Amino acid sequence: MSPLTAGPVGHARSNASGHETVPPEPVSPDGPGGAAEPGLAARPFRRVLGRPPVFRTRAALTAIALLGVIAGPAPAGAQPMPSVDTGPTxxxxxxxxxxxxxxxxxxxxxRFGLSYETRPWWIYNTENWGQITASTEVLAAGWRASGGRDPGSLWQLGVTPVLRWWPTEYVYGEIGVGANVFNRTTFADRSLGSAFQFGSHIGVGMLLNERHRLGLRYTHYSNADIKSPNQGLDVFELTYTLRF
Structure with missing residues (x-):
């Protein structure tokens, strides 16, 4: 077989058999008629990175400047945004x-008694120590002496303002001082001196849930020596309140 006859690039070349052989034309990387870009390996790299680094830097600086404007101090006279309610206080x-x-x-x-407690008519919220409330308690109670003491029964009506300190929403301490009227001046071998008695108590308690509350109290009754003798009455109490 004879070697191909050399000819100008892009022109037909003939071989020994007389047939012309046309070599393929060089193909541009950007397609027919396009100019080849230097460094073909850089094209996939550009597709991955997207825009040039200079453009990305300018966009980042613009975003930072906008954030500074938004977070900066409000102009004079601007109204503060309302706070979002995150739950009951x-x-x-x-x-x-x-x-x-x-x-x-x-x-x-x-003693066994039934009571009614008003809604708080005074509320004070401290900065770091919880809340203080004041309400009024109305009580009707019956007393029963033990051990054959005489007289063996006593009836009572009372009104007592109660001050409670709530360090949290669930526990409290309380004090109260009120006025009481008894149906007799002697009870259980004791002389009360007068039918009118002051009642004072201290106590603690807790909420079982939103509607149910338990407490413990120590309560003392006396007439503050308005009339003698003044032997008074004392009880330790368990209290339960159904709230509504």
């Missing part, structure tokens, strides 16, 4: 009235 959680039962014990006598 302590004062909302304490805003209840309720009915309760009171059972008091002393080794000489016992």
């Amino acid at each position: 302590v004062s909302q959680g304490m805003d209840f009235s309720g009915f309760g039962v009171r059972w008091g014990y002393n080794d000489r006598y016992q």
